Amino acid sequence: MNSSLSTAGLDRRAFFRGSAIAAFAVFGSGSLAACSSAVGEQRSDAVESVEPVRGGTLTLAIPDDVSPAALLTSTTVAGVTISGLVYETLTRYPLDSVVPQPVLAKAWKLSDDGLTLTLDLRDDVTFHSGRRFTSADAEFSLRTYADPKFSAQLRSTAAAITGFDSSNPNTLVLTLAHRTGNIFDLLDLAPIFDPETFDKAVTGESFVGTGPFVFTSRTPNSSISFDRNPDYWVAERPYLDHVEARIVPDAQARLTSLKSGQVSLVAPASLPFRDSQNLAKTSGFATTSIEGAELQIYLGANVTADGLTDVRARKALAYAIDRDRIMSEVYRDTGYAANLPWPKSSPAYDAAKNATYTRDVGKARALVGDLGALPTIPLTYTGASPDFEAAAQIVQANLAEAGIRVELDPVEASIFVKQLIGAEFKGLWLTNHTFAQYVPSTLTVSAYPFNAAHNASKFSSPAYSAAAEGAWQVPDGSSDEAKKLYAELGTQLLNELFLIEIGVVVPQVSAAETVRGLAWTKGRQPQFANTFLA
Amino acid sequence: MIRYIAGRLPSAVVVLFLASILIFSVMRLVPGDPALALAGPDATPEAIAAIRHSLGLDKSIPAQYLTWIGDVLILDLGRSFVLGGQISDLVLAGLGNTAVLAGSALLLAVVLSLVLSVAVVVWPKKWLTSVVNLLNTLSVALPNFVTGVLLVLVFAVLIPVLPSGGVPPGGYLARPDITFQYLLLPSLCLALPVAAALTRFLSEALRTEMAQQYVITARAAGVPRWNLVTRSALRNALPTMLTVLGIQTGHLLGGAVLVEAIFAWPGIGQLIEQGIGRRDYPVVQVLLLLSVTIFVLIQLLTDIVHAYLDPRIRIGGQQ
Numbered sequence: 050m051n052s053s054l055s056t057a058g059l060d061r062r063a064f065f066r067g068s069a070i071a072a073f074a075v076f077g078s079g080s081l082a083a084c085s086s087a088v089g090e091q092r093s094d095a096v097e098s099v100e101p102v103r104g105g106t107l108t109l110a111i112p113d114d115v116s117p118a119a120l121l122t123s124t125t126v127a128g129v130t131i132s133g134l135v136y137e138t139l140t141r142y143p144l145d146s147v148v149p150q151p152v153l154a155k156a157w158k159l160s161d162d163g164l165t166l167t168l169d170l171r172d173d174v175t176f177h178s179g180r181r182f183t184s185a186d187a188e189f190s191l192r193t194y195a196d197p198k199f200s201a202q203l204r205s206t207a208a209a210i211t212g213f214d215s216s217n218p219n220t221l222v223l224t225l226a227h228r229t230g231n232i233f234d235l236l237d238l239a240p241i242f243d244p245e246t247f248d249k250a251v252t253g254e255s256f257v258g259t260g261p262f263v264f265t266s267r268t269p270n271s272s273i274s275f276d277r278n279p280d281y282w283v284a285e286r287p288y289l290d291h292v293e294a295r296i297v298p299d300a301q302a303r304l305t306s307l308k309s310g311q312v313s314l315v316a317p318a319s320l321p322f323r324d325s326q327n328l329a330k331t332s333g334f335a336t337t338s339i340e341g342a343e344l345q346i347y348l349g350a351n352v353t354a355d356g357l358t359d360v361r362a363r364k365a366l367a368y369a370i371d372r373d374r375i376m377s378e379v380y381r382d383t384g385y386a387a388n389l390p391w392p393k394s395s396p397a398y399d400a401a402k403n404a405t406y407t408r409d410v411g412k413a414r415a416l417v418g419d420l421g422a423l424p425t426i427p428l429t430y431t432g433a434s435p436d437f438e439a440a441a442q443i444v445q446a447n448l449a450e451a452g453i454r455v456e457l458d459p460v461e462a463s464i465f466v467k468q469l470i471g472a473e474f475k476g477l478w479l480t481n482h483t484f485a486q487y488v489p490s491t492l493t494v495s496a497y498p499f500n501a502a503h504n505a506s507k508f509s510s511p512a513y514s515a516a517a518e519g520a521w522q523v524p525d526g527s528s529d530e531a532k533k534l535y536a537e538l539g540t541q542l543l544n545e546l547f548l549i550e551i552g553v554v555v556p557q558v559s560a561a562e563t564v565r566g567l568a569w570t571k572g573r574q575p576q577f578a579n580t581f582l583a
Numbered sequence: 584m585i586r587y588i589a590g591r592l593p594s595a596v597v598v599l600f601l602a603s604i605l606i607f608s609v610m611r612l613v614p615g616d617p618a619l620a621l622a623g624p625d626a627t628p629e630a631i632a633a634i635r636h637s638l639g640l641d642k643s644i645p646a647q648y649l650t651w652i653g654d655v656l657i658l659d660l661g662r663s664f665v666l667g668g669q670i671s672d673l674v675l676a677g678l679g680n681t682a683v684l685a686g687s688a689l690l691l692a693v694v695l696s697l698v699l700s701v702a703v704v705v706w707p708k709k710w711l712t713s714v715v716n717l718l719n720t721l722s723v724a725l726p727n728f729v730t731g732v733l734l735v736l737v738f739a740v741l742i743p744v745l746p747s748g749g750v751p752p753g754g755y756l757a758r759p760d761i762t763f764q765y766l767l768l769p770s771l772c773l774a775l776p777v778a779a780a781l782t783r784f785l786s787e788a789l790r791t792e793m794a795q796q797y798v799i800t801a802r803a804a805g806v807p808r809w810n811l812v813t814r815s816a817l818r819n820a821l822p823t824m825l826t827v828l829g830i831q832t833g834h835l836l837g838g839a840v841l842v843e844a845i846f847a848w849p850g851i852g853q854l855i856e857q858g859i860g861r862r863d864y865p866v867v868q869v870l871l872l873l874s875v876t877i878f879v880l881i882q883l884l885t886d887i888v889h890a891y892l893d894p895r896i897r898i899g900g901q902q
Contacts, residue, residue: 113857117667118634122623198637200622200630253667269666269673270857271750271849295749297847298857301732302748306847309739309747463615463862470619470626497626 133574144341163524432459829885
């Protein structure tokens with residue numbers, strides 16, 4: 050028994066005092082906020098204006114941090130953001146075409162045989178370190194891009210460059226192993242690195258380029274900061290003084306960050322389509338579509354799996370899928386149904402071919418009837434993606450109407466990639482791909498699902514390989530000759546159906562209305578030289 | 584007391600050693616491959632092999648374990664496969680942020696539970712007990728991700744008086760008033776279930792204490808209820824609260840994973856979540872081992888404080 054009634058303890062006054070302090074700590078935020086508000090400090094105090102305004106900090110939310118070892122792949126939004134702000138490329142496509150425009154290369158000439166490309170480089174460009182940019186830097190960057198350890202998507206195109214002549218600091222001459230129709234895709238995508246600091250870029254310590262913004266600091270998993278490049282070669286640009294990318298992994302948190310004014314912009318395709326659509330209707334915010342930077346959603350088929358070996362089964366799938374419903378319900382009409390991967394802006398787009406497989410449950414049932422009973426087919430997708438989840442459920446329901454039983458198999462993202470690269474899918478899979486917005490042949494030589502030599506569908510065909518190779522080796526990727534070859538490639542894809550396209554999705558980007566002059570590349574890299582806060 | 588502590592240490596070391604083997608094995612058993620996650624979907628087998636070699640993943644599993652645990656023992660935690668930096672730097676930064684969040688949540692939980700528990704025992708009004716019980720039930724029943732989203736919706740979007748997430752831009756010490764605002768929502772979200780559990784146990788312990796013979800005698804002698812609660816019953820009930828606090832601290836660290844995601848708080852929880860998703864073996868292994876170490880230390884500390892408060896425990900331990 051404790052009899053220490055007189056031991057020191059709380060008295061009534063002390064208790065009330067402690068309670069009052071606790072209550073203040075819990076409920077006093079309002080008064081503190083009134084004095085010095087963290088919310089107020091995060092919001093732009095700029096006045097409404099349509100004329101470009103100098104200065105200010107643009108804060109954007111991105112879903113992940115950079116993987117420095119994978120800087121040359123587009124696997125992280127942070128990597129894409131750094132690539133767009135800090136680095137530049139030799140040429141750049143506008144969003145609406147695949148006609149290259151000058152950036153660090155002022156002019157170029159492709160030889161008549163298509164085997165030599167001479168690039169005339171700018172002589173007024175310096176790296177953020179202060180060193181002058183020369184053709185040797187461009188050579189280093191293209192050689193780095195071809196290095197297998199960086200696993201860059203257009204490595205096969207970079208590897209087709211067999212000779213470099215950088216003896217003139219303002220001219221780079223590339224010798225190609227064969228005619229390469231997508232060489233300007235490579236020049237659009239390959240960032241120009243500073244060789245002297247590249248080691249620090251692959252460890253994530255520092256990123257030095259020639260772009261409009263200078264990398265200043267990175268707090269892993271928290272934020273990446275950039276300052277205006279005062280020596281940028283484009284006069285009077287950029288307008289912004291600072292850009293801060295905040296890493297906000299949760300989609301709901303990104304939305305609330307934007308709504309509460311903590312960030313002014315959310316990176317493209319980083320909000321659910323429904324939220325982007327709602328923000329478009331909300332006062333003070335705007336949502337825009339990045340036409341020309343499309344993604345494609347598709348259903349892949351392992352052509353060696355039970356129930357999918359016969360092309361009639363795959364045709365039944367193509368007829369059964371309600372593409373319009375998926376585009377409407379899942380992607381909120383931010384794109385359009387398609388049978389072929391190439392978007393409307395592509396030279397390979399063919400409206401007639403894209404109507405080959407429209408929803409026809411009767412035809413699908415007839416094809417299934419011809420084949421007899423089909424086994425239950427697994428459908429694998431990334432379970433963490435609500436869009437893929439919803440699309441997979443619609444596909445399952447559609448196929449059930451045609452008499453095809455599908456078992457949903459949601460998996461983690463890293464397991465999905467493992468199965469995709471290892472060609473380990475047991476039946477169907479649902480995901481998206483990119484690169485169809487570039488020169489059409491890039492898709493079949495660089496995007497893994499379409500690769501003629503080795504793909505996740507375990508599909509091979511001499512005719513498809515020949516069509517892919519032929520399209521790749523046309524010197525001018527947008528010429529009439531090239532278009533004929535793309536048509537042949539499209540025919541092969543529609544006949545074999547190892548990949549069943551569902552639709553083209555246009556990425557959405559949501560921002561506060563005060564952010565003006567936003568621009569993006571085909572690879573969704575930010576181009577903020579002309580961006581300002583109104 | 585020293586003998587009591589020395590007696591507890593060997594079991595803690597054994598737990599940590601077994602945990603290191605378990606953590607390493609589990610990470611290797613989880614499907615997925617960091618080299619593939621890094622290489623991306625368009626990688627060639629040669630590129631994947633080159634990445635696997637550069638990460639040391641082409642060695643045997645026992646060789647990988649021995650290399651890792653050997654390095655950890657000399658405090659060389661290695662480099663992150665994914666984020667690129669030294670893991671020690673990443674962990675220190677994350678740990679600092681989590682410690683601030685968890686510490687403030689713990690403080691808030693203790694203050695709230697003390698206030699509410701003492702209040703319901705000193706003033707045993709039915710309405711007050713009902714309100715506290717309701718708050719307790721809601722705090723326990725609503726998961727962190729619901730409470731967090733609700734708090735953000737109300738205080739950052741509908742009535743925008745507090746930041747929706749992130750850490751104070753200039754650091755914690757530069758502007759205490761700003762730091763307080765950044766901390767309030769995430770720490771409240773994290774503190775609520777802990778405060779509820781503490782309140783439940785502490786108020787029950789206080790009620791039990793108030794039914795003891797010495798209290799009845801004191802009450803009969805005219806000692807005020809307030810004095811009895813705060814000067815005697817509370818002290819006797821504290822060991823119970825400490826035990827619960829030790830366990831709840833572990834839960835609190837677990838809950839930090841979700842809360843950090845909701846509030847974009849760059850702490851250990853976020854580091855673990857991203858590390859697991861992208862198969863960043865070295866980071867996840869170190870963080871899980873660190874979590875086990877912290878948990879073991881907290882349990883050890885709880886036992887020591889318990890023994891300090893209740894001499895029967897340390898005497899029993901010595902015997």
